Amino acid sequence: MSTLAQGKADLERASTAQKVADMLRERVLDGELEPGLRLSEEAIGGALGVSRNTLREAFRLLTRDRILVHEHSRGVFVRRPTGDDVRDLYAARRVIECGALRLWNDVSEAQREAVRSPVRQAVARAEKNDFSKTGTANIQFHRGIVGLAGSTRLSDESDRLFAELMLAFRVAREMDAFHQTYLPWNRRIVELLNNGTVEQAVVQLDEYFAAAEQDLVGRLSAD
Amino acid sequence: MSTLAQGKADLERASTAQKVADMLRERVLDGELEPGLRLSEEAIGGALGVSRNTLREAFRLLTRDRILVHEHSRGVFVRRPTGDDVRDLYAARRVIECGALRLWNDVSEAQREAVRSPVRQAVARAEKNDFSKTGTANIQFHRGIVGLAGSTRLSDESDRLFAELMLAFRVAREMDAFHQTYLPWNRRIVELLNNGTVEQAVVQLDEYFAAAEQDLVGRLSAD
DNA sequence: ATCGTAGAATCGTTCAACAATCCAACGATC
DNA sequence: GATCGTTGGATTGTTGAACGATTCTACGAT
Structure with a gap:
């Protein structure tokens, strides 16, 4: 039973946005991307080879987890807690x-x-x-x-x-x-x-x- | 001071995705959209006059609030708690x-x-x-x-x-x-x-x- | 030094297209 | 008659380009 559940987890491959979000989360928590840094849609999308729309979905996922903050018409930033x-x-x-x-x-x-x-x-x-x-x-x-x-x-x-x-x-x-x-x-x-x-x-x-x-x-x- | 804060709240107009999410949230909590219902991107996007990409952002926002659940390649559904x-x-x-x-x-x-x-x-x-x-x-x-x-x-x-x-x-x-x-x-x-x-x-x-x-x-x- | 303005850069949103996936209907097999 | 492939059709996942709106930057005027 537990092996089946394991297999299911493997099958349910993450969406591109999810994978991008996981990668970015790791980079942020590792410290590669410092708090306060702005994440350009164009730069990151180009570097990771995903479209802007997909990247924006990834940003929304990380905003949900409070890793990033979203400022209207300004972009997303790595959260910098006060x-x-x-x-x-x-x-x-x-x-x-x-x-x-x-x-x-x-x-x-x-x-x-x-x-x-x-x-x-x-x-x-x-x-x-x-x-x-x-x-x-x-x-x-x-x-x-x-x-x-x-x-x-x-x-x-x-x-x-x-x-x-x-x-x-x-x-x-x-x-x-x-x-x-x-x-x-x-x-x-x-x-x-x-x-x-x-x-x-x-x-x-x-x-x-x-x-x-x-x-x-x-x-x-x-x- | 409070009037200034009020004005600021007015200025920070919500994004289209945010407005769509607010409308949908209301519809769901009012009971118009019943738990378990699938929300078609095409149908809802057409009815509200927003593009699929924007609608998908709204869906992501509501998924964060656990109003909707997202099933990969199947669509989003109104949450139906067990x-x-x-x-x-x-x-x-x-x-x-x-x-x-x-x-x-x-x-x-x-x-x-x-x-x-x-x-x-x-x-x-x-x-x-x-x-x-x-x-x-x-x-x-x-x-x-x-x-x-x-x-x-x-x-x-x-x-x-x-x-x-x-x-x-x-x-x-x-x-x-x-x-x-x-x-x-x-x-x-x-x-x-x-x-x-x-x-x-x-x-x-x-x-x-x-x-x-x-x-x-x-x-x-x-x- | 401060202010305002023009131009560049970036975001917000839309549209169209195609691949990948899911679903339902239809037959084939036992 | 029930179960099991198979085939289309519908929907989602993702991309790329485009354009208006907003923000930022740098330059020049006061």
Whole structure:
């Protein structure tokens, strides 16, 4: 059954616009296309060998994911989050993730493991002084928390919030150090969860958000 | 200042695709275009006098809002929520709204009033046996709750969830009676909030979601 | 130095065309 | 009689060109 579903995913080849959007998303999140950059329809369409109309469809898809912003008659730009954006972002994350974490005792073991495992791996790597994937590990931890809610819609929206946050990190030019700082926090949260003290874990998560928001907003408004 | 903002809103005239999307959204939420209906590019483009490319952009916008679903090489359809969709929807709402409601004591009076006022108006109308706007009043109540979080991203996502839920109501063919049933619940929640017993209000809201979800899922799977 | 204006560049939208895909009707086979 | 290819016809996916509308840039006037 699962192999059939796999095959189906292969068969449902993405449209050209979808493929272009995926490629551009990767380029933006990798940092090749910096926040604030304008994406010319002609230049990018020519480089990728797709028509303007198809490219515009790809732009609309990425606008939906808040990777790009569209300004009428001016073009599309790589999103460049402001301090206000970050505040809004964290207000949303606080409600979503703290709410999801409170469901800890009502969910499946697999869902709980999706929260523990990223932290365990990050700790293991940190002990070997390997901080390469510390950024994605942090994201995985928080994706796991949102997953406790069991709603694909909520998880998808959170992914959009994470993507936007990645752009904010990039503007602040402190991606690695940032995530690294907050690993101890994640560790403590998992410990509290394992001890069965869910409410204390929620409090820790909330404090994490307060600290992270303040840190990031500070770096952004410093510019 | 507010007049300037007004003028700016007028100047930023929407694009053709945006206007077409707005019109179609209205038609769908009014029920003129029923869930499951396929929207032919040629037919609708001809009727509205816009080109296929522009219409396709409008479709993409509505797909973002989950009003329409896009099936590759088959066309776009008015979304027709299933029982699983409704479960997913309520899982998201539970986390978002219960989490937002817990912030009751930390927000501005204006934000609190945005929760109370829709219920007060609905009660006043109900006493006069006027159940005309009971549906939108219920939505406004819940929009107010989400607004407590103070995040436009969260409020926007909730609006999408509400729109999707409207479509589910339409499939279940029980829009008015449905909302009407749950007015007493909203009333009780507001009372508990005014008494300062926020946690009890959250419990009531959670029970409301459980009942509403079960009711709606039952009607949908009965088909 | 500020302002206004002309011209270039880019976006918004339309139109026409063709390939790719889906769908429904029709027979062929067992 | 039901299931399985096959064949057209209709619809979507994508392209390329075209033109008006809007924005940006650079130049010159005050």
